Amino acid sequence: MRGNILQKSFIALQWKTSFTSQYLVAPTQVIKSMNVGNIRFIADAKNSGSKLEATVFQDDHHRDGRWWNISTEWKVACSFVVAVTSFFLNARYERIQVQKEIKLNRIQSQIKDLYGPLYGNRLVSDTSYRAVMKSHKGLKKYLSEARRKKDAEMIHCWRSYVWNVLYPLDKAAVDLILNNAHLIAQGEFPKEFEQLLMHAARMEFVMESWKNDDGALESAKRFDDDDYLEVSNASGLIFRTQILTHVKQKYDTLRDEQKQILLDISSDKQADDILAKIYQKVTHQDL
Structure with a gap:
């Protein structure tokens, strides 16, 4: 999926470059900067010397990042609840076992x-x-x-x-x-x-x-x-x-x-x- 997004990003950039030649004649340098959940393309213009920063499609992880964080919080909370519940169940189980041992003795x-x-x-x-x-x-x-x-x-x-x-x-x-x-x-x-x-x-x-x-x-x-x-x-x-x-x-x-x-x-x-x-x-x- 990431490969399809990257391919579509380059096609969109090339189309915009040819359509707006008065702003951008030909790209001379492409700097690829990859962040977590973000792909940023920076193109330097040869004649105007200005820079056109194009932010294209974001990775799925960027959209799902906050859900991932929420999921992590739920995991931590659930783990805590399970741990506490397990503690009390284990304590009750051990108490029952001790009572059985006493009665058996x-x-x-x-x-x-x-x-x-x-x-x-x-x-x-x-x-x-x-x-x-x-x-x-x-x-x-x-x-x-x-x-x-x-x-x-x-x-x-x-x-x-x-x-x-x-x-x-x-x-x-x-x-x-x-x-x-x-x-x-x-x-x-x-x-x-x-x-x-x-x-x-x-x-x-x-x-x-x-x-x-x-x-x-x-x-x-x-x-x-x-x-x-x-x-x-x-x-x-x-x-x-x-x-x-x-x-x-x-x-x-x-x-x-x-x-x-x-x-x-x-x-x-x-x-x-x-x-x-x-x-x-x-x-x-x-x-």
Whole structure:
């Protein structure tokens, strides 16, 4: 396009020179002066010694210069807006990521330090208890049968089982709850935990009557009528199924939340990697 404009400029100048010979006989020197967006021709006349300055067609850039400046200002303004917006979006994104990390850390602590071990503890206790009591259809019927038969060995076997198996598991569960009460889900102390603590406290009291002078289990030969009573062998609380169900539900819920947060974090990381690659490609092309 610039070549067409230059060609037209020379044709117009030559026509005017021949038509106005009284002002300009023949050009002797053509001085070409090129400025940004402007082509100026200066012709010196040989006879008159005067100079005729002819300003011809301007370049397209001269007409579009101010629009170019406006476009540049818009680019700067848009860049500023994009930068500010990106800053706030990035800050909000980082805040959300931090919140996810905090929530994930708490959930992992709840699973690792409280609900995971407690679920395993209650599962072992409940499985063991049901395996022992299955043939007797429950502790009440077992103790009732022992009292009816005056079977001291049945009472001694039950007490030995509680002493060596059930109570250590109950005591470990109580310690888990007491040492990690700050990790209890939803911040409320569950009634199932309260029942376990009450059961453990009652069993400690009951088990004191099982001891002989040396602190070991009393021999079955020294049992009296009170040793066959239910209150002398159990806490009287029904809690095993309830606390196992409660702990399992909380454990499963926490595991699902953990998986979802890990999935979200992984998806966010993949999105960040894609955006980073796009940004590097764009900036590389610009350079």
